[in-house]
Amino acid sequence: MTSHGSLATLMEFQRTTEALAAVAQRLDWDRETMMPRGAAEQRSEEIAAMEEMLHARRTDPRVGEWLDAARPETEAELRMVELIDRDFRRKSAVPARLATELARLTSLSQGIWAEARAADAPEDFLPTLDEVLSLKREEADAYVSAGFGRGDRYDALLDDYEPDTSAAAIGRLFDSMRPRLVALRDAVMGADRQPQKLDGLFPQETQLRLSRACATAFGYDWNFGRLDIAVHPFSSGSWQDSRITTRVVEADPFNCIYSTIHEVGHSSYELGIDPDYAFTPLGRGVSMGVHESQSRIYENQLGRGRAFAGWLHGRMDDMFGGLSARDADAFYGAVNRVAPGYIRTESDEVQYNLHVMLRFELERELVSGKLAVGDLVEAWNSRFLRDFGFAVDRPANGVLQDVHWSVGLFGYFPTYALGNVYAGCLNAALRDAVPDVDPALAQGDATPAVEWLRENLQRHGSLHRPVDLIERASGAPVSVEPLLDYLDAKFGEIYAL
Template sequence: MSDGFDQLLAFQRTTEALASIAGRLDWDRETVMPKGAAEQRSEEVAALETVLHERRTDPRIGEWLDVAADYAEDAEDERSLALIARDYTRASRVPARLATEIARVTSLAQGIWAEARAKDAPDDFLPTLSEVVMLKREQGAALADGGDVYDALLDDYEPETSATEIAAIFDAMRPRLVALREAILGAETVPRALSGTFPQEGQLRLARGVATAFGYDWTRGRLDLAVHPFSSGGWQDARVTTRVVETDPFNCVYSTIHEVGHASYELGIDPDYALTPLGRGVSMGVHESQSRIYENQLGRSRAFTGWLSGRMADAFDDFAGGDADAFYGTVNRVNPGYIRTEADEVHYNLHVMMRFDLERDLIAGRLSVEDLPEAWNARFLRDFGVAVDRPANGVLQDVHWSVGLFGYFPTYALGNVYAGCLDRAMRADLPDLDAELARGKAHPATEWLRERVQRHGALLPPRELIEAATGAAPSPEPLLDYLEDKFGDLYAL
């Protein structure tokens, strides 16, 4: 190795460690930080972002890259250099002033959003959102360097794709999803809804139990409460959060399983990649494939819900979920509800498609922030046939736009597509998986995913990784086939 190569990797290691600290500040802000500390935290986050931006744009990176390429010994070295070069190019296009201001404003915006959501007061949040949108437009324009602004933002979350490609995937999915939904809503067979009150203590105990069933490493993780569930961290510290609604224990249980999927990905990456460009998930689409396959194909399967029904009965004295088959139907009941994170598998992608269209219009300037609530409500009524009853169930429900995550939403649906491909391949390799899930043992699935996907970190580009894991190029067909088979059986279609 050359001195330049070694110096570059050592410099990168420190930058990755500082970025990890920044992530911990975000976790603290959304879980245990005193409410009155929001302004101080925004200054701390902005200061750290200033340091990170200086490091990511340090001219020495370009000099080191010029000499390091000749000393790459294998595919891992070459991929690391390619990722460093990509990040250096992108960071160098964004002025330091803008990077710092985005960090400061979005740190404050998260708290403003949370308060507005709690009060059902969109007017308290929209001025701040306008500021975020303007900053992200400016950032996107700088990154695009004459290209498409939204694509430039999307590249942070799903590299090597475009809004046009994603729109084509969504257009191919929509007819079958809508047809399935209409068939289900017109079916005579309707699983019953869960009713009752489920105290927080019992829900959190149950959440810890399902996290353990999926192999979550409690020596490198923890579970906390947040307004909007998320996971944070990696390598030796990957934390998850959930939320509790005492009339809806599925919210807590499946939010936990979803976030455990994210954390398992980070914890499953080869430890030799720690604090390098390879030591993180390769894209949010692949990340969501892990959370969604844990939550849905595994966690909402007939086998696993059979085990879960017993745990529910143990956790809650007045639980009346019926037999295992009835409970499976209840868990998977299709309902055109308001909340994306609580949506059934049939409606979920339709939620994502709506947000994708709205945020593209926001970034392009075709939709103003002040008109967003009206546009949201009209689109929701058109797509779901239900009028939004209050802002917390509408435009205020998601945290993403407040913290500047424009380009993130479509990766949820891409994650579902990838999860469908992975599930088909995994079940071909693990014919006894359902027998294990019925015993509350999801470890075989976690181990299969760790070997095929998680351990590779960012070594392979997203689509190449999924193709290597499954033996076929990513396609929405496995997901759509799975949904039609599962819900056709549940609703006797």
């Protein structure tokens, strides 16, 4: 077979693998949104069977032979071969038995976590988490043995979500952010001007109608997506099928609205990728940090900005028949109000990254074995008190609040804060390049911002490495300064600092 024939054969094989992976992802989506509660055991077997088949394809010895014989010529071909080779080496390092067992256990574990969270009963979940963690350590050791992670278990897992970085590098980044974030939080909490929260009860169906209107304002194409309710909001899918979820708290409509806008950011990235990359390794987001840059800039710099908040105030006032925030300024303050809180996904922009840093510390210790699962609740509670100055009131507001560890996503959490840093860089470039962003947002139209992001970042999919993609889009080296400067300016104005 010629080198050109080997590449064509490899890509045709990969196309089927990508399609099957999309089917497996749809099983996960259904489990979180529509699956009958009693079907958890059956679904775990279905997901395990899909993972067994996918693992066999991804580690098929012929893939290695085709890679050796392929001679890519274009930039896209070179990158596709690089990504397939990386995935082949990583998946080949993990025994099929381990991959299948992880898929089965994490499918069951998610349901166990949800039940324990609803019951405020960590003791019902921690034994299962211990099993998940044991398998994840085994997986990490397999990666390390194959040369991934620079000899470090956590780095080997992190590589699945944010390639080309390390826990040490992220730790240095967080250390550089923490002093200014803590100083801003303390200044805001002590300010004389304190915005009031939005009071009242907001019916679920009206919240969902408004959330759909916000998704439309941010360019979400309903021909290729849908909105459902989930315990923990997420997006799922790519190319022509990318679905979003949200959650509803009747006393807190911002939870539903901004969860929706956040997930639209994720979904827009997937839907905005060049369709020529569909069913190839380029046809998905390049890293979770870059993915989070899209969800966070949609939610925060655009969605929580003064311009869009002014439009949202008018819509909410009409739909809910009057608000406690009677004018746009009071509403803007309520949208961006900084207050003590337990929940990461409900946190304000000032404190959000501090929530991420806590989880980053804990999961590094869990993976290394320094922290035992049996000591996790106490460790969480003591570090939360240290970082936020008040005690966790119940497990659902503490160690049980996030789904990630139940499904084995160790290494995922730091990408949220990294995404905020990337979003800060992109926002600075966007504002320089597109002067009519805010006038359009004030009319409930995010089109100018969305088109700039699609052209400069989203359409490229995984063509470029994460940091390279951000630097190409923003025209400057990645730095924490744009994010921190933005936060200081925004909250300095709101709180009259």
